[in-house]
Amino acid sequence: MLLLAVKVLNTENRNFLAKYGIEVVTPDTIKASQISEIVISYGWDNAIGEEILTNPSSKLKWIQAQSAGVDYLPLAQLKARDITVTNASGLKALPIAQTVLSYILYFARGLHMYATRTHWEPFTDQYLVSELPVLVFGTGRIGQQIAKLIKSFGGTVYGVNRTGHQVPNFDRVYAMTDYQEGLAKADIVVDGLPGTTETDNFFDERFFEQMNQLFLFINIGRGTTLNQSALLSAIDDSRVKYAALDVTTPEPLPKNHPLFERSQILLTQHTSWGENAQTGRAGGLFTFLEKNVPSFVTEGTFVQNVVDLDRGY
Incomplete structure (x- = not known):
């Protein structure tokens, strides 16, 4: 063989x-x-x-x-x-989940305000993880690891999967056809969807029209699941305050792409899975x-x- x-x-x-x-x-x-x-x-x-x-x-x-x-x-x-x-x-559930948690802490604790600041101007409009309910689209192993980490900080986590079947570590799970109730409760949305014909452009204009100043939108799924123009409009209209995108369309993004031009958006260039080559987990x-x-x-x-x-x- x-x-x-x-x-x-x-x-x-x-x-x-x-x-x-x-x-x-x-x-x-x-x-x-x-x-x-x-x-x-x-x-x-x-x-x-x-x-x-x-x-x-x-x-x-x-x-x-x-x-x-x-x-x-x-x-x-x-x-x-x-x-x-x-x-x-x-395989990469833990590093990806820790990256998601780092996105949340980066914006919730106001660290983004100091990334380029060169003068003394304290920023105190900060949040605890437990104050920002999270809705995770995709409740597989990555989604479950994300939920586990957020729960360890006292957070509330809702999930969305195909059928709405309940999954450990989530406070409640909704079906893909019935996610709106969870969205209404959430301050943070995590896109962990796979790239399929059903999920293509799932996060589109209609999705973001439902926003009433979402604190943070995160994509660690596939770039094809997100309509990036719709996200940019939502950012510009203050329906979404911040975004952290690990995946985009295309990859790599061309120089001067609009996503690079918004200070409210953090781009990590498809590296959320990364591990140190010398200390990567065995097996x-x-x-x-x-x-x-x-x-x-x-x-x-x-x-x-x-x-x-x-x-x-």
Whole structure:
């Protein structure tokens, strides 16, 4: 069984795979004759992936994505070929959640007022986290970690998911079709939605028209979920006081983009997931592959993180 390692594997990882009869090739070592023999892709390479998917003899059965979001994959083609995708949901939940908390503290505690100030002018119009109810769109592992951190500060957290099913750490969860009650209670909105056709431009003019001076809008989901022009209008009209965006459309943003020109907006350039390279948590992405390999090799099944290719998450 052949695995294409787009992401790096160490010796221990390779030894584990060898126990299950899995041979490893990389984009640098793969031969043309092996393209059709790849059964597992660990990560995704667009060029090789296109060769695989256009090869009628391809044996590809499983892609372990390197991220929680999989909107960069050709999901319709994968479904048509009966290829399973597993994602890395939860891998970066803690760093992303801590980044969200840092956004909240940055604006709530008035730190933004001192970022460029070069004269003495104290700013005391500050808030506690517990004074600013939060509404989180997306209650998966990242959303749950965000809620857990906010609750540790005594905060109130509402959630929004597809069905409205209740999730730990949230005071209440609403369905996507019935989020307005939660929005009316919130001072902070966190966009943690995946990039799908259903969520495209979800946060649009109609959404922001419901605002009555929202304190902070945060996007750590996908840039495509937010209509950036609508957000800029809401900022300019004071319907939204501040915004913190980790993701945008496009990426990178061109120089002199309007988002760069608003002092009320903090842009962190898709780095909320970041960890120090030398102290990153043990295991990382490979732990997701590792947990599914035994059942895949013996039964062709998976125990976790299978993506619904219709929904895109």
